[in-house]
Amino acid sequence: MRSILLRWVLSSVALWLTTSLVGGVSFARAGAGPVLITALVMGLVNAFVRPVMVVLTLPLTIMSLGLFLLIVNALLLAIVAVLTPLQIAGFWSALFGALIYSVVNMLLSSFVKPSDKVIVVERT
Numbered sequence: 001m002r003s004i005l006l007r008w009v010l011s012s013v014a015l016w017l018t019t020s021l022v023g024g025v026s027f028a029r030a031g032a033g034p035v036l037i038t039a040l041v042m043g044l045v046n047a048f049v050r051p052v053m054v055v056l057t058l059p060l061t062i063m064s065l066g067l068f069l070l071i072v073n074a075l076l077l078a079i080v081a082v083l084t085p086l087q088i089a090g091f092w093s094a095l096f097g098a099l100i101y102s103v104v105n106m107l108l109s110s111f112v113k114p115s116d117k118v119i120v121v122e123r124t
Contacts, residue, residue: 006112012039014105019086021100024093028085038084045080073098 012035019025027034053072054061061068074094081088088094 003112007109008036008039008043010108010112011043011105012036014101014108015039015042015086017104018097018101022093022097024089025097026087028087034085038080038086041084042077042080045076045083049079050076070095070099073102077101 012032015038016035019027027038050072053075054069057068057072061072074091074097077086077094077098078088080086081094088097
């Protein structure tokens with residue numbers, strides 16, 4: 001549970017850094033609340049919508065040697081922007097924002113070691 005909360009906070013930091021670095025990506029309201037909500041929605045969209053989009057766009061991804069995944073990530077960021085106070089100026093802002101968010105989130109997550117705990121349920 002602590003690992004999930006830590007990853008959520010790291011995702012929030014990555015999102016905040018993205019809005020600081022990319023000019024066309026910002027929040028409608030200031031404060032930590034919109035950032036935390038947006039990070040939560042981003043995690044849910046990445047968990048449920050991204051796999052479907054990746055499978056549906058697999059032929060384009062193969063033909064582009066994986067570069068089409070950048071477009072998929074930009075579309076996912078645009079979906080999150082519709083659902084949250086995140087504001088995106090246009091496609092290029094979404095593309096650069098998704099790229100920066102992915103890199104920063106990957107770098108921050110590299111400092112968190114995965115949980116080694118395994119839950120075993122035994123029937124008696």
